[in-house]
């Protein structure tokens with residue numbers, strides 16, 4: 001059916017705003033918004049109606065009446081007045097209920113709220129009442145519509161265009177920094193700031209701080225006498241020491257802490273530090289000065305932890321960070337033996353634990369959170385330095401994931417070979433530190 005014939009039939013049967021009429025022919029023509037398309041069609045139909053009416057054809061008056069009421073088209077109303085005919089009052093659009101016309105007011109409110117956020121790109125998502133979409137589907141079937149733009153797409157595109165014209169921030173479909181969810185029918189909207197990821201390295205300079213916040217086991221975080229009403233087992237953690245200044249800078253709601261493995265509470269983390277990513281949920285500020293943030297974190301956590309090399313990364317880096325858990329590490333463990341040990345025995349430890357594979361069943365102390373299975377870890381090199389008759393400092397360079405405390409004690413025979421059984425002595429790890437994590441160039445996103 002020809003465009004004008006089809007449009008005329010639509011308008012005689014249903015009230016349609018300029019946007020929704022134009023939308024039915026959106027793929028025809030180019031570089032024009034749908035309301036403009038709709039007005040052009042209505043103009044041509046008004047001219048046709050006017051011509052027929054002047055020829056005393058009652059069909060012309062009928063068409064002008066449809067244009068004036070169903071089409072809310074003023075020009076048709078004016079002509080009817082001149083012809084001394086009366087038109088019915090304009091009715092709201094059958095498809096969008098005039099919500100396209102109401103967009104400028106809604107967008108103004110969205111823009112006002114968006115001012116609270118910093119972002120580089122955005123995306124508009126649309127939610128529509130189910131009956132609205134069903135109504136449109138039936139309408140399309142009735143008129144065999146072939147070149148239309150869906151209402152959802154049109155709302156998203158038009159709102160996006162109105163917002164970007166003011167903010168100059170581009171629409172990004174794959175990875176927007178803010179998503180604006182709009183329901184044009186209720187004029188409600190919600191702004192979702194997508195997470196911000198900041199990567200860096202941390203060193204832990206004192207013992208007794210867990211990596212992440214540790215909920216009190218007795219009260220499960222509600223607060224009790226044991227935890228001094230804090231809900232936590234330890235007053236602070238690496239995560240919290242980093243998160244507090246980060247939340248203040250980004251005005252985020254919450255954070256999640258990701259890291260390439262973890263050290264024990266009583267272990268130091270030295271060298272160039274452990275790679276981590278702090279994920280900020282719902283940040284309002286994104287354009288933060290990371291050098292200044294680094295300075296703030298280090299100032300507030302002075303003597304406890306130190307962060308370095310802060311930078312923004314993408315979400316995919318979180319997965320790559322987990323792969324760094326296996327990175328080569330250097331440990332220093334202070335070992336106390338329950339008797340005097342000879343130089344030969346210390347020499348034997350060095351030799352036995354250099355270029356060797358350790359078979360290790362999940363340690364008893366972590367069985368509650370890790371599956372019970374046997375892992376094989378490689379030790380590249382072990383160096384032993386005597387400190388006293390029954391004390392030594394042992395440095396171990398090994399594959400990531402080796403449980404060093406258990407390498408010393410043997411963990412009831414679950415780690416083999418082990419230091420205790422090698423020289424038949426009870427060996428106890430007194431202090432354990434991570435001296436360095438050897439991240440190869442590029443592995444954590446550095447060149």
Ligand SMILES: [Zn+2]
Nearest residue numbers: 017020093096
């Ligand atoms: Zn409409």
Ligand SMILES: [Zn+2]
Nearest residue numbers: 216219224227
């Ligand atoms: Zn408690």
